[in-house]
Amino acid sequence: xxxxxAPGNNQIGTFFEEFELPAEVVLIDSFNTTKRGNLVVGIExxxxxxxxxxxxxxxxxxxVNKERPTPEAFLDSMFFDVRVISVDGENLDEGKxxxxxxxxxxxxxxxxxxxxxxxxxxxxxxxxxxxxxxxKDTIISLPLNEEFREDFFGKMKRGLEFQDLFLFRDYFPGVxxxxxxxxxxxxxxxxxxxxKIATYYHYPGDTASTLYEVSTAVSTAASxxxxxxxxxxxxxxPTAVVTEPSENYSTGPKVGLKAGLGMxxxxxxxxxxxxxxxxxxxxxxxVNIMIGEVDEYPEGQTAPQKLSLYFTDDSNxxxxxxxxxYFTVQADGQSQVFTNEDGDEVPNVxxxxxxxxxxEKGSYNQLITSYLNAVYRGQLLRKDWLVYxxxxxxxxxxxxxxxxxxxxxxxxxxxxxxxxVIYSKVR
Numbered sequence: 448x449x450x451x452x453a454p455g456n457n458q459i460g461t462f463f464e465e466f467e468l469p470a471e472v473v474l475i476d477s478f479n480t481t482k483r484g485n486l487v488v489g490i491e492x493x494x495x496x497x498x499x500x501x502x503x504x505x506x507x508x509x510x511v512n513k514e515r516p517t518p519e520a521f522l523d524s525m526f527f528d529v530r531v532i533s534v535d536g537e538n539l540d541e542g543k544x545x546x547x548x549x550x551x552x553x554x555x556x557x558x559x560x561x562x563x564x565x566x567x568x569x570x571x572x573x574x575x576x577x578x579x580x581x582x583k584d585t586i587i588s589l590p591l592n593e594e595f596r597e598d599f600f601g602k603m604k605r606g607l608e609f610q611d612l613f614l615f616r617d618y619f620p621g622v623x624x625x626x627x628x629x630x631x632x633x634x635x636x637x638x639x640x641x642x643k644i645a646t647y648y649h650y651p652g653d654t655a656s657t658l659y660e661v662s663t664a665v666s667t668a669a670s671x672x673x674x675x676x677x678x679x680x681x682x683x684x685p686t687a688v689v690t691e692p693s694e695n696y697s698t699g700p701k702v703g704l705k706a707g708l709g710m711x712x713x714x715x716x717x718x719x720x721x722x723x724x725x726x727x728x729x730x731x732x733x734v735n736i737m738i739g740e741v742d743e744y745p746e747g748q749t750a751p752q753k754l755s756l757y758f759t760d761d762s763n764x765x766x767x768x769x770x771x772x773y774f775t776v777q778a779d780g781q782s783q784v785f786t787n788e789d790g791d792e793v794p795n796v797x798x799x800x801x802x803x804x805x806x807e808k809g810s811y812n813q814l815i816t817s818y819l820n821a822v823y824r825g826q827l828l829r830k831d832w833l834v835y836x837x838x839x840x841x842x843x844x845x846x847x848x849x850x851x852x853x854x855x856x857x858x859x860x861x862x863x864x865x866x867x868v869i870y871s872k873v874r
Contacts, residue, residue: 461732464868466722468714470702470861473763473833475709476692478561480675483851485532487675487707488545489626489633495703495858496710497681503624504565505638505673506554508665509608509615515659516604516648523647523656525596526588527573529624530641534583535855536632539747542576544627545634547589550620559674561709567623586641600646603659621671632747633707633854638663638670675851677707686710693763701742702864704836705856706751706849712834713763714756714864722868723823729872734819736802738834738864739810741857750857751836751849754802754811758794758830765833768796772841775799776832779814783821794827799838810863819868 480487486503527547536543548567575589591599599619602608608618624636636642643662649655663671681687685698695713702712736756744750756776758766765773774794777783781798802813821827837850849855 461869461871464722464870465865466718466868467862468716468718468864468866470715470864471695471697471713472686472689472702472704473695473711473713474689474692475711476764478677478709478851479558480561480677480851481559482670482673483675484847484849485852486624486636486638486673487633487677487851487853488624488636489536489630489854490628491536491631491633491854495685495698495701496705496708496856497679497684497686499705499708499854500626500678501633501707501854502564502676502678503636503673504550504554504559504621504676505624505642505663506616506621506671507619507644507661507663508671509612509661511610511612513659515609516600516646516657517650518604520604520648520650520657522596522600523649525591525600525644525646527591527622528586528588528641528643528645530586530637530639531579531634532584532637533635533853534579534632535748535853536630537745537747539579539581539632542578543630543632543634544574544576545587545589546571546625546627547573548623548625549595550623553616553620554672554674556672559676561675561677561707563674564676564678565621565623571625572622588645591644599644600648603646635852638673640664640667675707677709679708695763700862701858701860703856703858704751704754704834705854706836707851707854709850711836712864713759714832714834716829716831719819719822719829719866726823726870726872729823729870731816731820731823731868731870733814733867733869734816735812735867736815736865737810737812737867738802739808739857739859740863741809741811741859743809744857749855750804750806751853751855752804753837753849754804755799755835755838756802756815756832757835759833760830763833766830767842768793771843772796773839774830775838776815776818779817781817783817784826792826796840799840801838802834819866 487501572595573589646659647656758774778798778800
């Protein structure tokens with residue numbers, strides 16, 4: 448009602464616009480890797496990120512109530528079993544090496560970050576080479592060396608070290624898992640009852656071995672304390688300019704994101720303001736953020752499957768709400784704001800948008816129509832974005848976060864990060 452029904456009046460026009468979002472890279476400050484889902488172990492090398500090495504550190508737990516072998520027992524064999532839950536790398540039909548070292552300093556009851564590392568013995572207590580092929584979830588067994596076996600089994604039979612957890616930690620502070628230079632492969636290792644030292648022994652007259660386990664789990668539901676340390680040598684690469692955390696850097700015509708290392712992409716969203724200023728009285732029908740097509744990556748490697756868009760400013764930090772929850776772009780079709788108990792309209796935090804990877808197209812895409820409508824109506828203040836390779840809800844969140852559980856990455860041309868907008872207006 449009220450529309451003038453005359454030819455040529457009030458025609459509805461539908462329009463399409465596409466524009467780029469300027470991009471740079473940012474290295475996260477204070478990247479906590481303590482008990483974040485799994486250990487990351489391996490060495491990767493490429494022309495953009497340089498050399499990245501992930502070393503996994505963990506305690507082991509001894510059950511002081513478990514029956515252990517007596518002095519009459521004979522050792523049959525001893526292995527370090529490792530539950531591998533993910534494999535990313537090149538030439539997975541070739542052998543890949545895992546080394547396990549005994550720590551010479553303890554893992555403390557404190558928070559550890561990606562830049563932390565611990566001292567360990569020069570020679571590994573176990574080494575194994577494995578061909579994974581298509582297998583990405585398996586248990587591998589590494590034989591422990593003779594010197595370690597004899598000492599460990601001797602303490603197991605006669606020592607006080609296996610009668611008290613703290614004495615055990617003094618004797619055996621834990622282990623470090625390391626990959627091999629040139630393998631260009633990263634493993635995700637789960638710390639549970641499957642990752643353990645398995646000791647098989649028998650008594651005179653036995654026809655079968657008995658198993659005694661010292662695992663990386665405190666119980667079936669809880670792991671021992673662990674963390675992943677990351678070392679990065681970006682010398683001679685575009686990312687060599689990235690020297691300080693929380694600073695944004697231009698790396699030439701490309702930008703990249705690398706999990707584990709903590710390297711994110713910062714998007715300058717000011718072109719949104721410039722675009723909206725030209726549009727009086729419109730309705731946004733569909734708004735899509737597209738990243739890619741990303742650069743081709745080797746067979747056997749996997750790109751991060753989901754990205755999140757965190758609000759940021761010149762600090763290049765995630766912006767928090769008053770309840771210490773991070774603000775992100777919310778899922779399409781969900782409310783982008785809500786009215787709090789004080790009657791103020793504030794950004795919503797309950798339904799973060801996931802920017803999904805399309806493996807066939809080699810790009811990340813997601814609708815953010817509701818977000819742009821909220822900015823256009825003045826409900827949301829437009830902020831720049833940090834593109835993060837997973838999701839963490841708050842500074843104190845301790846749950847699973849894919850960005851801390853691998854070295855997965857992607858590299859993309861800057862001019863392939865765009866907003867695609869379909870809108871309508873009366874003309």
